[in-house]
Every structure is written in C-alpha cells, then in structure tokens.
Amino acid sequence: MRPDTIVAPATPPGVAGLAVIRLSGPSTITVLNRLLPEQRWEKQPSHTLRLVWLKDGKDRVIDQVMVALFRAPRSYTGEDMAEISCHGSPLIVDRIVRLCLNHGCRLARTGEFTRRAVLNRKLTLSQAEAVLSLVNARTDLAHQQAIAGYQGATTRFVQTLTSALRDLYTEIEYLLSFDEEDKVEQDRLENKTAALLRHLQHTIKQGERQRFLFQPARVAILGRPNVGKSTLFNRLLAEERAITSPIPGTTRDRIEATTTIGPITVQLIDTCGFDPGTRNPLTRLGTRQTERAVTNCDLLLIVFDGSQPVRDQDKTILAWTEKMPKIYIINKSDLKRRLPDEFLPQPAIAVSGKTGANINKLRQALLRHLRPLSGNTTCPTTSRRQLQALRDCYSALRASTRSPDLATRAADIRLALDALAQIDAPVTTEEVLNRIFQSFCVGK
Numbered sequence: 001m002r003p004d005t006i007v008a009p010a011t012p013p014g015v016a017g018l019a020v021i022r023l024s025g026p027s028t029i030t031v032l033n034r035l036l037p038e039q040r041w042e043k044q045p046s047h048t049l050r051l052v053w054l055k056d057g058k059d060r061v062i063d064q065v066m067v068a069l070f071r072a073p074r075s076y077t078g079e080d081m082a083e084i085s086c087h088g089s090p091l092i093v094d095r096i097v098r099l100c101l102n103h104g105c106r107l108a109r110t111g112e113f114t115r116r117a118v119l120n121r122k123l124t125l126s127q128a129e130a131v132l133s134l135v136n137a138r139t140d141l142a143h144q145q146a147i148a149g150y151q152g153a154t155t156r157f158v159q160t161l162t163s164a165l166r167d168l169y170t171e172i173e174y175l176l177s178f179d180e181e182d183k184v185e186q187d188r189l190e191n192k193t194a195a196l197l198r199h200l201q202h203t204i205k206q207g208e209r210q211r212f213l214f215q216p217a218r219v220a221i222l223g224r225p226n227v228g229k230s231t232l233f234n235r236l237l238a239e240e241r242a243i244t245s246p247i248p249g250t251t252r253d254r255i256e257a258t259t260t261i262g263p264i265t266v267q268l269i270d271t272c273g274f275d276p277g278t279r280n281p282l283t284r285l286g287t288r289q290t291e292r293a294v295t296n297c298d299l300l301l302i303v304f305d306g307s308q309p310v311r312d313q314d315k316t317i318l319a320w321t322e323k324m325p326k327i328y329i330i331n332k333s334d335l336k337r338r339l340p341d342e343f344l345p346q347p348a349i350a351v352s353g354k355t356g357a358n359i360n361k362l363r364q365a366l367l368r369h370l371r372p373l374s375g376n377t378t379c380p381t382t383s384r385r386q387l388q389a390l391r392d393c394y395s396a397l398r399a400s401t402r403s404p405d406l407a408t409r410a411a412d413i414r415l416a417l418d419a420l421a422q423i424d425a426p427v428t429t430e431e432v433l434n435r436i437f438q439s440f441c442v443g444k
Ligand SMILES: Nc1nc2c(ncn2[C@@H]2O[C@H](COP(=O)(O)OP(=O)(O)O)[C@@H](O)[C@H]2O)c(=O)[nH]1
Pocket: 223, 224, 225, 226, 227, 228, 229, 230, 231, 232, 243, 244, 245, 246, 247, 248, 249, 250, 251, 273, 331, 332, 333, 334, 335, 351, 352, 353, 354, 355
C-alpha cells in the first residue's frame, strides 16, 4: 500500500523567529505543485532551497517561505520530503498546515517521521530512541550519550555481541558433531560464556546507573509535620516553591518540581506530613497520598527535626521506610541539638534548611545514591526497553551454562540471540513501535 503523505509543524507552537513545517511521503511533489503552482517542483533537484511567496486559495499572500526539497531515498525518512520555513507565527503555521491538508496530506502522528525512518531502514530502533533522548537531554552527559546512540554506538555494541554469541553457537554445533567429549573444547566454551556473561552484566549495571540521565529520578521528602520538609524542598530547588510556616500541616498537597543535580534530572516531591495515627481527616488523606507517592520513588529523603527530642511519629516513619532506599537528614542544625545520635540506624546528614548549611553535601549524597558511577563513562544502552532486552539476553545465556546437554545449550543461545535482536529489530510489532514513538513530538 502506498503510504500517506504526512505534514506537521516541526517547531513548537508559539511566536518565534522562524517555524518549520515538514512534509514526507510519495505525494510530496504533487502537494508542492498545488501549494506553490508557480514552480515546477518535479524539476527541482534534491537538496536545494527555493525562496517563494506562498498564497492561499484566494490568491492572498500568506508569507514568504523557504522550501527545502529532499528526494527519496536521501532524506530523513527515506521518502520524498519537503521542509517549509516560514516566519514563526502560529497563524501562518496553521494556515500552511491547513493548505497542505486540503492538498492531500494527512496530519502526522507523534514520532511518525522517525518511525518512517526506521521502517525505511534509515535509522535503527536504538538510533530512533537516541533521537528522542537527544531532544529531551537536559544535561551535558545525557546529551553526549544521546549523540553516541544516534551515531550508532548501541547498534555497534549489539552487532559485536551478536557475533560473539554466534561464535558460541557454532562452537556448540561443532562439539555436537562428535560422539566423544572434547575436554579442551568444552573448557574453551565455558570460558567464553563466562566472559560474555561478565561483559553483559557490566553493561546492564552501567545502564541501570545511567537510567536517571534520561528519565528523572523520583525523590520524595518525608517526615513528620514541621520538621522543615518544605523549607528543604525550596532550598534544593533554589526557589520559593512551597509555602512554609511554623504551623504544623501547612503543606496539604503533594508538590512536585523538576531540578537537575549534576548530570541527572530529579523530580522532587514535597509531601504533606506523614502521620498514620492522626485523627484529623485532612492529615489522614494527606498521609494516604504520601504513602502512594513514596512507594514508587527511587529515593527518599527522610527528615528529622534536630532541635526536638524523638517523637513517636519519627519512629513510625523509621520503621515504615526500613527497607526503602533513603538518606537520613537531621534538619535545623542552626539550633541547639536535642535529637540523640544513636536514634538513627545509619549516619545522617545534618543540614539547615534555614541557613543553607550543608545543602551541597546533601546534593552530593543524592548524586552518589542515584548515580554511583563516577566520571563521564558512557554506556551503550539508553532506554528501559534496551536494558530489558539485555537482561533477557543475560538470563538465557546464564541458563545455557546449566543446560543438561549440548542441544539444549544451543537452544538457550538462540534465545539469547533473539533477545539481543530486539534492541534493533527492524521488523517489530505495532505495539512496540507505538510504545517507543508515542513519547515523541509531532513533527519529529
Ligand atoms: N531554625 C530553623 N528553622 C527551620 C529550619 N527549617 C525549617 N524551619 C522552620 O520550621 C517550620 C516548619 O518548616 P516547614 O518547611 O514548613 O516544615 P514541613 O511541615 O516539614 O514542610 C517553619 O517555621 C520553618 O521556618 C531550619 O533549618 N532551622
């Protein structure tokens, strides 16, 4: 079936210097001929620009635009494409897009240009995911990593690993062709498998630690009312986002805000006081909301008031969060200390939300917890989906070492290869493609 020709603004809505509208598909030239009938677009060479006046159906000029033409297969999507640059007015963009729709285009779905690039083998799936990471990168390291993926670092990693697994498979087939056991060959097989397992495990670990370069880490601030959670929240954001006051229960709702700490993005959550024993219905609702927020967090900042003796509520929180990843914080270090040291099972960081003392130390602790890998090490996987494929590959290869016989072992290695192939699978299910491309913008 001949694919539709799609159109979408590639620049964000709003007023700007310029805006770009993209077209892709087999009717691109036909649409251009209808849109700009004074030119003969079928004669226009690929990769050239033209400055033209664009008019509406009633011969009124909409704007002076620059049209770039890219012919298949030498384009981003692999299809005929045009990019129309106009003045950055939402009204002009809207008019041009409408005209394209009238002349036979359909509005592109989110990520559809990149999706077509994958289907036409212009990009591998992992490169397409890197495009998404690139657009969303908010820190240097995330950007660097995304560029590496876009240039094919993930694809090369998959290819190298695939050929190593194929060698393993061939070796097993060789062993299978003999009746007698070959001790030397068998040992070689074990060593090679063990080395591959170590390599995979290392990459998976790296990938897990890099996770927060591309998706924000969810970090919740927890503690009984009035210990200074909102004050700390504002400090970490370096702005007055949450209202603070000496009245317990000032924060009634969960407040979230995004900030960056070093190379990672953090979604910081200020919770209302946690008080499971309360009779106050509002606090009870808040407590329930806090419980929900906390259970899908990557890290907790558990705050105590250093100027007060231990309360029952503190003990409840301590017990409730025993098994969760956390940093203990003793706040109000500017006041006289009345909280006993031995109260906490592991060292805490003493800070003052009020004066800002030790807040940088807290930021470093956060970074250590969320990104234990130091330096600028980059890693070949950049998405949750890729990481899952690597884990599946690892499990299958691991299972192969416990196989009762060589034939089963060969089958396990096939499974490992299949899992690995998912990362760049050129033909994959609609569902997988939808999941990847739904987080793109329209026009990408
Ligand atoms: N002296 C001192 N007071 C603080 C500090 N942090 C917060 N407070 C005060 O403690 C009270 C409660 O703070 P708030 O951030 O609203 O606590 P929350 O209920 O845990 O969110 C306010 O009066 C703050 O000014 C601190 O580090 N030192």
